[in-house]
Amino acid sequence: MAVTDFTIVARSLTGRAFSTVVTALTVCVGVCLVLTLLSMRDAGDKAFARGTGNMDFLISRDAGEIASVLNGIFYADVPNAPINIAELDGLVPLARAPFEYLIPTQLGDSYRGRSVMATVPEFFTSFEPNQGRPLAFAEGRAFVKKSESPFEIVAGADAASSLGLSIGDVIALSHGGPREESHVHTEYQYEVVGILEPTLTPHDRALFTELTSAWILHAVDDSEGLETLATEADIQERHRQITGVYARLARRPGTTGRPANFQSAFEAIRRSGQYTIAEPNAQIAALFRIVGNVNAILLALAIAVLISSGITLMLALYNTMEQRRRQIAVLRVLGCSRGRIFGLVLTESAILGTAGAIAGVLLSLFASVVVSRSLAQAVGVVVEPSLPVRETLSVVVGAIVLAALAGLIPALTAYRTPVIRNLRPIG
């Protein structure tokens, strides 16, 4: 097989393998950082948007709208200002609008570090964590209301797999949120009756039980001296508390998007001063506007790393020029033109950039998976890492162009290499 220009470039790269690998790695790290940030930014937007699903409003008594969304949908903390369940009936007249659903939720218990949301069976049939896709059961069924222990509980997909829960398992819940677990209600048993399909939303990490059971648990906390286990009969009005309401306004059949009375209903509830009403999508967008500035700074830093990798590449190639002057001089005597020498060095630089960029894409895929797992474990946000094709191509092409540009000065040095001086016998 003939010796081609590519053979010459390849031998030059393999002849100094360590330098080649290190230089390509610097490009790889730069590309990886940029792509990981881009991938996580896009995936992050989607991940937060996914959790809100088909609800229009989240109604609570949290201190602010963002806190309400983070607590009520992302299980960030336990809300500490409850709403009495009886107030639910007042929401329709207050909003002066019909609702497709008003799903009460209560947070305040946990199981082995996972939030337990007490709610109603309608949660499984009406609320769609991903618009157009209702919750589905991988195994088992929804809970039913029980007046006394054992109660029933449904596990989100991630909660079931992480905690090793199966249908028929019997567990006991702790009072308090995941970060502040206090005593375990060992006297009340919960049987796992259903495991949900993954939704890639924070709900995957939670467990769900019927509201009455949660009230019974809180009734027993409140009733020292009960000689027998509390039942539904022991629940008093003050125990019937919830911490949030998932609300969706009724739509005319066949219509999509926001209903016409969306704004008036929102304003009516807000103006009442009794509740914190949050439009989850708007709150997420607001949150991302704040985070977006940090993202822009991080992205700028990543691009700076990429540019510095280009400078490293230039220095690495430039430094090898000193050792390669004799080779260049010999190639010139053999008939290689200055222009071709220039092209050989530029090709070498572009190959280093290409190798680094490809490695960077692969590394960023790996890094995105690691970051998404960490995010899921730390804050419960399930981010689906994916590299946006257009941005990935732009970054890869950018890295190759940058590498080729970084090769310009070394290539020019090679172009200008004096032949005669470098053919003189050494020593």
Place this chain on the structure above:
Amino acid sequence: MVEAATAGSPALVITNLVFRYSGSGETLLRIPSFELAAGGQALLTGGSGTGKSTLLHLILGLMEPSSGEIRVAGRAIHKLHGEARDRFRGRHVGMVFQTFQLLHGFSALENVMLAMTFSDIKPGEHEERARELLDRLGIERTGAPPEALSVGQQQRVAVARALACGPELVLADEPTASLDPENGRAAVGLLREVCRERGAALLCVSHDPTLAGEFDEVHGLASLSVAEGARV
């Protein structure tokens, strides 16, 4: 396109060549006339600093003469410019360096094939031509890197590289400098023989007086400068 040689022309014709240092203006070379016939062989002798290497660089087109003309295989090499001159040199002039200048990172075979990389010889023929030359020159370990070969073997690889493109003219710069006298004579003998077989003219420059007996035509560089003309 590789600049073509003129068929039937002498391998090398030097006419009124003058080379002066650009800084001092001092004349290093002045050769009124010199001709090396196609397939001819000549030895140019001269001490250090007499301009032997400069003459070779001028013939290779790596330096510009102050005046005069050098024709290689019928073409005035300095009238070619840039890439055309590089391609012409690669195709029509072979060079055996004093220290061989084989490239590390490439095997003996690849070093020979490299000479054809920049020529118009079809890539499919490169390996066959290189192997045939190395075989003729007695190199069996064609896949070995130059540093794994003996000095004598390295020189034979360098000779093969110089002849790879089938040049009309082969230049040899101090071909015995790296060898002991016995091996030096054998190497020059082989170089002459292979050049003769392939119809390439050979111009050897050396300060080694023992080489004079190996060539029919021997010229002192100093005498060329004053002679009316030399024809080989």
